[in-house]
Amino acid sequence: MVANNMNRDSTLSSDAFGCKLDKLTVNQELPSHHMSILRKGSDGGDLGRVEMKGKDRGMLVGLSLSNGHSRRTANENYANSHRFDSGSVYIRDQSEDYGAEISGAFDFILFDVPYSTIAQFARDAGLPSVRTLTPVAVTKDPILANLASAVIPSLKNPAAANPFFLEQITAAVATHLVQSYGGQPVASSSGQRKLSHSHEQLAKEMLMANLDGKLTISDVAVACDMSRGHFIRMFRETTGSTPHRWLVEARVKRASDMLRNSNASLAEIAELCGFSDQSHFTRVFLANFGVPPGVWRRRP
Structure with missing residues (x-):
């Protein structure tokens, strides 16, 4: 497990989601403009009863990064047991009281999504009536799993997170959530206006x-x-092209110019052209040119 990167209030025994702080071996948070992204994990043992009083703060989306975790949720009306494997997702409304018995090791990425973010991206997707997400107990969501994997490096080092990259990832997450769990998008109108x-x-x-x-x-x-x-x-x-795709292409073009016309290292070029790191630069460059940047640079 990776180390914590959150400052803990020594007066608190539980986090905002009811997890006992002394049982967490992973406790990371990455705030963004659209939502907060957190990673919570425990190497093993039972966390016992987790409780959270309802607060009007938005929807919580949890994605399991590991296999074998289980929990039993219950209130006066129902009781259910759920097993989470890697890629399993749950969604719940945080305005409702929540209680669960947590068993076994776990590793979750949590998306704490305000209602205002859901409404904003629902409007953008042509779903103006959507204000919340449909609660889900356990379902597989490979798209969300892929998006979540992209933010893991930033969770480990929030201070080094690229703001533009973070905005694009959280926007993609929000769009996916409203389209998949808030209703189906309607077709865009023809004759849409262009920029002046x-x-x-x-x-x-x-x-x-x-x-x-x-x-x-x-x-x-x-x-x-x-x-x-x-x-x-x-x-x-x-x-x-979307602004993000246009910008990626511009970054790759500048990077190719620097490879040809400067002695800068690949790491320096990656930083100057806005890639999160050299590995990210290599993946994007390879996808666009068919060869890694180092090989491309050595070509006559």
């Missing part, structure tokens, strides 16, 4: 000037006097 020439130029200039990842899509949307979702739709209609 001035807004297109401004957006591209801002993105190009901040390839290091310190700028977020929300920053660009505000500069264009639009909501984030509206800006993304119009940018895609105008350029044929």
